[in-house]
Amino acid sequence: xxxxxxxxxxxxxSASGKTSLSNKIQEALSVDCTVISTDCFYKDLTPSQxxxxxxxxxxxxxxxxxxxxxxxxxxxxxxxxxxVPIYDYTRCRRSDSFIAAKPTQFVILxxxxxxxxxxxxxMIDLKIFVHTDSDxxxxxxxxxxxxxxxxxxxxxxxxxxxxxxxxxDEFIFPMMKFSDIIVPRxxxxxxxxxLIIQNLKIKKNSQDN
Numbered sequence: 001x002x003x004x005x006x007x008x009x010x011x012x013x014s015a016s017g018k019t020s021l022s023n024k025i026q027e028a029l030s031v032d033c034t035v036i037s038t039d040c041f042y043k044d045l046t047p048s049q050x051x052x053x054x055x056x057x058x059x060x061x062x063x064x065x066x067x068x069x070x071x072x073x074x075x076x077x078x079x080x081x082x083x084v085p086i087y088d089y090t091r092c093r094r095s096d097s098f099i100a101a102k103p104t105q106f107v108i109l110x111x112x113x114x115x116x117x118x119x120x121x122x123m124i125d126l127k128i129f130v131h132t133d134s135d136x137x138x139x140x141x142x143x144x145x146x147x148x149x150x151x152x153x154x155x156x157x158x159x160x161x162x163x164x165x166x167x168x169d170e171f172i173f174p175m176m177k178f179s180d181i182i183v184p185r186x187x188x189x190x191x192x193x194x195l196i197i198q199n200l201k202i203k204k205n206s207q208d209n
Contacts, residue, residue, distance in 0.1 A: 003207055004077055005034075005107045006200075007123055011114040011175050012130030013168045014059065015140035017186025021130055022110040024187045028197045031204065032104040034076065038111025040085050040099070041069040045092045053092055054155060059112060059167035066117045072101070073123055079103045089149040105207060106200065112168075115175040128196065129179035130186045134165065 008025070010018045019037070026033040041064050049056050057063065068085075075082045083098035115121055115129070138160055145151040176182060183192040 002079070003105070004079070005103050005105060006125050006203055006207070007073065007077060008106060008108045008126045008128065008200075009114040009121070009124035010108060010110040010128045010130060011112065011116070011172065011179070012186070013132065013134070013137050013172055014112055014164050015137045015144060016130045016132040017140075017188070018110045018112075018114075018130050020187040021128070021183065021193070022108045024193065025108065025196065025200070026106075028193075029106060029200060029204065031106065032102075033106040033108060034101050034104045035108045035110065036072070036084055036099075036101060038064060038069065038109065038113045039087050041065045041072075042087045042094075044094055050092060054158070056092075057163040057167065058159075059164050059171075061113060061116055061171055064113050066113075066120065070117065070119050070123075073107075073109065073120060076101060076103045076107050077123060105204065112172055115178050116171065121178055126181070126196075126199070127179045129176045129182050131176065131182055131184050132186055134168075 010022055012018050022035050026035060042058070043063060043065050045053065045056060072082045072084060080103065082101050084101045086095045086097055086099060088095045109124070115124070115127055121127070141160060141164070142153055142156050145156045146153055181192065181196060183189050187193060
């Protein structure tokens with residue numbers, strides 16, 4: 001690529017619909033689009049942390065490697081391919097393999113901390129915050145974590161009450177003020193989605209010309 005990729009940041013609470021919105025944007029643009037989750041940059045847990053994994057706060061900024069995330073995005077925006085880590089939720093560690101992320105016309109960074117780090121925020125061209133009712137988020141999280149991440153319902157609810165909701169209130173919700181667009185209900189909000197796609201297609205056409 002000769003043109004700097006257009007970076008989209010999509011933040012919001014856990015299970016608010018960030019990934020669904022990212023996938024729907026990618027589909028609607030009908031062009032190559034690289035999607036990266038901030039979850040890829042979770043730090044490996046130490047042996048002592050693994051022993052107390054039920055008491056580890058995955059929703060705190062300290063759980064993420066923002067330096068590595070920053071470096072990966074910088075390379076993509078400078079048209080360099082980058083190896084993005086793959087996080088294994090069942091082992092709470094990174095796997096031995098990577099995702100080869102290519103610099104495409106649009107790059108999407110999605111995750112609870114997508115708009116948290118000021119340096120990363122400054123790179124992002126379009127900042128989106130997905131805002132979904134907390135009860136709906138909890139219901140989605142229970143289904144996701146029990147079906148896909150090998151957790152039981154009691155641990156999911158414990159984690160939500162002790163870490164997820166307090167972290168949302170302290171770290172994630174305040175990111176809304178940095179967003180360019182707030183999307184209630186995520187991909188279900190057709191009017192907001194259409195406005196986003198209209199904006200991105202205008203950007204796409206300007207780059208093509």
